[in-house]
Amino acid sequence: MKEFADAARGGLSADALEKTLRDVGASRYHNLHPLHHMMTAGLLSKEQLQAWALNRYCYQAMIPRKDAMILARAEDPAFRAAWRKRIEDHDGDDGWNGGIARWLKLATGLGLDRELVASQKGALPATRFAVGAYLSFCTDRSLLEAVASSLTELFSPIIISERVPAMLAKYEFVTEDILEYFRPRPAQASRDADFALAYVLRHADTPEKQQAVIDALVFKCDVLWAMLDALEQAYGDHGHVPPGAFDPRPSQ
């Protein structure tokens, strides 16, 4: 297990900082989680995929608020103009024709009730706590740390390229249509991650700030990992659903 607690000691060149940030992803991004491996191996039930989509909706629904918080804290109009695209991507023109709406399409395409998903009422408390921690992080920490915490998008084209073909190949009830969410994401994520990475490399100009941005990315990887952990604990083969959460089992 690679540790990053002292990774910036003595200060890093921009190249070395970028390499360290990519190392964080290579050792802690959630494409390494057993549940992701089960998903791409076709080993999840439809109900387990439903639970994934329902819980992940909480994350999707919060992302534009997180980005608005970053926008609210940014003093540079050019930064805001670039960052604002993220909100547009997720909310679309009218709130319901962007990424969030496409995630709902995925969830309903898997057989979930749209109102149940959108209400977030069946989500795991652990999902809500992780998502809330991410929003709090972007509220309470420095703008630089908030930007750095978005850098998991450096790695999202990888996980999407693993997830989408596998889901289409391994689950007969999954169609290209319901996976529409993922179609524009690699290009959007690359554009956003390039911008955020350049910002971080330019502004993390002391060893302390470099360590802070590394820690921010570790934190964000922890958030994504904890969301899959919570799903496995609740809906995995040895799991049990916590009181009040979505329970796909037929009523006894």
Added chain:
Amino acid sequence: MKEFADAARGGLSADALEKTLRDVGASRYHNLHPLHHMMTAGLLSKEQLQAWALNRYCYQAMIPRKDAMILARAEDPAFRAAWRKRIEDHDGDDGWNGGIARWLKLATGLGLDRELVASQKGALPATRFAVGAYLSFCTDRSLLEAVASSLTELFSPIIISERVPAMLAKYEFVTEDILEYFRPRPAQASRDADFALAYVLRHADTPEKQQAVIDALVFKCDVLWAMLDALEQAYGDHGHVPPGAFDPRPSQ
């Protein structure tokens, strides 16, 4: 599974509200969690008990900050004087001779390094997110809801009365000395819960406020449940430790 989403519809008498709050505990308090049952049955390993103590420390360490937040929001000096006792119980006279110090004694008595536990560095991210959610709740919600979220203490004498005799009987390495934390807790918790319950019953004087206090107690039960879920997911017999967290297994 008892639901409480509409429990206060139409308004409740004080007696009915108290009964509903006690019903929340009877159906959602973490003495119902499988990991608690395993603990009292003597089925946990020493390493699993270490993970429990190490993670629970994060909660213990945050409690006085949560109570200080409630203190900071309370305008009534008499309320503050009563609530202040909670901080004194946990911090002691000098910060290190109250409940937090006794929890460290439990952790070190189980064989953990004091600095590791106090640093909270080995704690599960999911523990930190749950504990952070509790602190945020007491910061962001109404004072009434913050007070109501403390009402899990109504039920803590039960779980302690189950836990302590079982730990002494079932684990040869557990002594009365290292369980000193729990000795004063039932009396303190009863005193505190009586005060908080009386406050809640007096101030929750509309159906909306009654529903809010019920929801607050459900939320707090979710926090405690999620902490045990996270332990089971990481350290249970089918678990896997997330990157960077305390790993009691001998290095490979």
